[in-house]
Amino acid sequence: MPEGRARALDSAGRAVAEFAATPLARKQAMLAVLLIDRAADALFDRKSGDDPLRFREALRRADADLGLVLDLAEMRVGGPALVLGPRRVGPEAYVGLTEPDYMVGLYNGGRIERVLISLADGSVHDALPVLTGALSALQHQLA
Amino acid sequence: MGEFQTITASDGFALNAYVARPASQPKGGVVVVQEVWGVNHWVRSVADQYAAEGYLAVAPAMFDRIEHGYQSEDYSDRQFLIIRPMLAQFNADTALLDVAAAVALAADGGKVGITGFCFGGMMTWRAAHAGLGLACGSGYYGGGIPNYIGLAPTIPLEMHFGDRDSGIPNEQVADLKAQHPLVDIHMYPAEHGFCNADRPERFDPAAAALAHQRSLAFFGQYLA
Numbered sequence: 001m002p003e004g005r006a007r008a009l010d011s012a013g014r015a016v017a018e019f020a021a022t023p024l025a026r027k028q029a030m031l032a033v034l035l036i037d038r039a040a041d042a043l044f045d046r047k048s049g050d051d052p053l054r055f056r057e058a059l060r061r062a063d064a065d066l067g068l069v070l071d072l073a074e075m076r077v078g079g080p081a082l083v084l085g086p087r088r089v090g091p092e093a094y095v096g097l098t099e100p101d102y103m104v105g106l107y108n109g110g111r112i113e114r115v116l117i118s119l120a121d122g123s124v125h126d127a128l129p130v131l132t133g134a135l136s137a138l139q140h141q142l143a
Numbered sequence: 144m145g146e147f148q149t150i151t152a153s154d155g156f157a158l159n160a161y162v163a164r165p166a167s168q169p170k171g172g173v174v175v176v177q178e179v180w181g182v183n184h185w186v187r188s189v190a191d192q193y194a195a196e197g198y199l200a201v202a203p204a205m206f207d208r209i210e211h212g213y214q215s216e217d218y219s220d221r222q223f224l225i226i227r228p229m230l231a232q233f234n235a236d237t238a239l240l241d242v243a244a245a246v247a248l249a250a251d252g253g254k255v256g257i258t259g260f261c262f263g264g265m266m267t268w269r270a271a272h273a274g275l276g277l278a279c280g281s282g283y284y285g286g287g288i289p290n291y292i293g294l295a296p297t298i299p300l301e302m303h304f305g306d307r308d309s310g311i312p313n314e315q316v317a318d319l320k321a322q323h324p325l326v327d328i329h330m331y332p333a334e335h336g337f338c339n340a341d342r343p344e345r346f347d348p349a350a351a352a353l354a355h356q357r358s359l360a361f362f363g364q365y366l367a
Binding site for chain 1: 179220223226227230233261262265286287289290308309310311312313314315334335336
């Protein structure tokens with residue numbers, strides 16, 4: 001793998017890992033979004049065709065999570081946005097939360113805060129699985 | 144060293160409270176609100192510390208309405224299996240009655256301030272909104288900011304948060320500061336629970352000492 005691609009993918013992977021460790025940090029999520037976007041651009045070369053925009057469009061179509069992350073990185077007015085918002089979690093979801101997250105949820109009626117992706121249609125998605133999925137899609141492209 | 148005694152809320156509910164008295168004439172009263180482990184060793188030590196500083200300190204057992212006499216030194220995950228169903232029954236309105244009962248007792252020492260940690264930090268904010276005869280408050284890392292950011296404090300208030308808190312987003316602390324510019328909000332390079340000396344993995348002596356000094360200065364200013 002060319003060194004530039006490997007470095008870009010590695011940076012994106014580290015950013016996603018850091019976001020997983022700090023799941024309440026919207027800035028960290030945005031950093032991961034931008035580094036995934038940069039890694040996607042780094043995948044393009046002459047063998048991919050001669051139109052980088054068309055290449056990005058193909059990546060977008062190939063994987064929904066990656067498509068959403070590329071949309072986020074474009075920061076269009078009315079496009080998807082990273083927001084901080086509540087998630088209600090049941091007892092089973094407490095597995096895997098940090099202790100402070102767990103504890104704060106306990107005395108707030110099972111409500112925890114999460115970085116979410118808000119779409120124009122009003123739907124929201126947890127940011128972490130989307131970013132993880134997008135990263136996996138890029139790694140799959142390189143495999 | 145203090146001792147437990149029974150206090151009675153305005154609705155007639157009798158609850159335990161740990162009461163620590165200073166060696167000489169109190170210079171005020173301080174209500175200390177617990178974390179989710181009840182009025183355990185560390186919470187009692189905080190009350191004792193305020194008594195040593197000259198305040199009549201009262202730590203009400205906030206979960207007595209759910210399980211009378213509850214307290215635990217078990218900070219492991221196992222304890223959360225016990226705490227979770229208890230907190231499902233928690234009622235913030237009756238909790239404020241219990242805080243008010245503690246304020247009434249602490250008022251024997253003069254003007255009363257309130258402090259609290261985690262769950263108690265959240266209750267400190269709610270008490271500062273309700274008033275309850277308090278003169279000021281100094282709360283620590285109260286979680287669930289979106290649930291109390293709309294409750295404007297009616298007394299002087301300061302809050303302390305750690306910037307590595309994985310239960311409270313820094314962004315929400317910034318929102319709290321922006322919405323309530325008169326509240327002194329201090330951030331420390333520390334984790335959630337950084338004051339708890341019984342938890343070495345979370346305890347940050349430097350941050351805890353600075354925050355406590357700030358609380359003492361705040362109480363000194365408003366309880367004199």
